[in-house]
Amino acid sequence: MGKNFIHASRIRHAARKRKDRSKYQTLRKLIDDNAYKIEPSKPLKNGKLFKYWKNRRRLFSKIDSSSIYMTDELWFSVTPERIACFLANFVKACIPNGERILDVFCGGGGNTIQFAMQFPYVYGVDYSIEHIYCTAKNAQSYGVDDRIWLKQGSWKKLISKGKLSKIKYDCVFGSPPWGGPEYLRSEVYDLEQHLEPMGITKMLRSFLKLSPNVIMFLPRNSDLEQLSRATRKVLGLFAKCKVLYVKENGYMKGMLCMWGECFLNYEPEAQENKKIELCSEDEELPREQKDEPSATKGDKSIDIYDING
Numbered sequence: 412m413g414k415n416f417i418h419a420s421r422i423r424h425a426a427r428k429r430k431d432r433s434k435y436q437t438l439r440k441l442i443d444d445n446a447y448k449i450e451p452s453k454p455l456k457n458g459k460l461f462k463y464w465k466n467r468r469r470l471f472s473k474i475d476s477s478s479i480y481m482t483d484e485l486w487f488s489v490t491p492e493r494i495a496c497f498l499a500n501f502v503k504a505c506i507p508n509g510e511r512i513l514d515v516f517c518g519g520g521g522n523t524i525q526f527a528m529q530f531p532y533v534y535g536v537d538y539s540i541e542h543i544y545c546t547a548k549n550a551q552s553y554g555v556d557d558r559i560w561l562k563q564g565s566w567k568k569l570i571s572k573g574k575l576s577k578i579k580y581d582c583v584f585g586s587p588p589w590g591g592p593e594y595l596r597s598e599v600y601d602l603e604q605h606l607e608p609m610g611i612t613k614m615l616r617s618f619l620k621l622s623p624n625v626i627m628f629l630p631r632n633s634d635l636e637q638l639s640r641a642t643r644k645v646l647g648l649f650a651k652c653k654v655l656y657v658k659e660n661g662y663m664k665g666m667l668c669m670w671g672e673c674f675l676n677y678e679p680e681a682q683e684n685k686k687i688e689l690c691s692e693d694e695e696l697p698r699e700q701k702d703e704p705s706a707t708k709g710d711k712s713i714d715i716y717d718i719n720g
């Protein structure tokens with residue numbers, strides 16, 4: 412299933428078989444050293460990560476009871492489990508017959524694992540072989556590694572070489588790097604300058620090459636005007652983007668931006684899945700609006716989903 416991908420349950424085999432390439436040597440070493448395994452009883456050596464370690468169960472609920480693997484970077488970039496779980500349920504409700512999901516920046520598997528709880532074929536891409544390894548190991552701990560296929564590579568290269576286009580994905584999701592915890596330094600996050608590895612317009616175009624249904628997890632202070640402009644530039648003047656602000660523990664964690672009819676037309680009441688409690692209303696993004704989430708200003712073009720209900 413996907414010749415270019417490594418099956419998450421067979422990374423040891425893949426690392427042994429493909430001897431020639433240095434990335435597989437690295438993978439073999441990571442596996443042999445059982446690298447990056449978190450010892451819940453031992454706080455991390457890097458003191459700067461202490462606040463993330465304290466909240467570790469929000470990232471992976473199994474972190475104290477099962478083997479979970481994290482690089483330093485993953486502590487501040489993994490999608491918290493309840494958000495990832497909500498998103499996977501939401502996508503399932505919007506695309507009930509969907510089978511294949513691509514997670515473009517799979518990191519430590521926060522989203523990949525939750526998608527695999529809902530969909531039979533989940534593909535994860537990341538340019539860090541360490542993160543590919545962490546995703547595979549974490550997926551094994553969650554018992555969903557048999558549904559996950561992984562590929563190491565730079566998104567730009569993979570997309571320009573058409574390496575991923577043989578599979579028909581029902582949805583392409585990506586939680587791209589926001590540039591570290593500093594993303595909140597400025598009031599408004601510049602989606603063209605600071606999003607990695609490319610600005611929002613190019614990123615949207617690249618995702619749409621693989622599926623008409625696209626979701627990105629973006630900073631909560633993202634520039635909505637840029638989002639609106641990118642949507643119109645790539646999909647046409649009347650195109651819409653649905654934005655859902657996600658709160659956890661009273662804290663706004665980020666926004667889920669969605670493109671595609673299945674998301675725009677989704678009516679929560681009509682679905683059987685009662686776990687999803689959304690008050691959705693999709694409208695075109697307001698063109699003038701730039702600052703904070705409009706829902707806080709009484710405007711209904713943007714939804715807020717509080718993970719705590």
Ligand SMILES: C[S@@+](CC[C@H](N)C(=O)[O-])C[C@H]1O[C@@H](n2cnc3c(N)ncnc32)[C@H](O)[C@@H]1O
Nearest residue numbers: 488489490516518519520521522538565566608
């Ligand atoms: C915010 S993290 C994703 C976290 C992930 N959703 C999770 O829950 O674990 C972003 C990931 O993108 C990867 N990445 C950064 N630049 C990339 C690129 N050009 N191509 C592919 N992956 C990239 C990083 O290695 C990192 O793992």
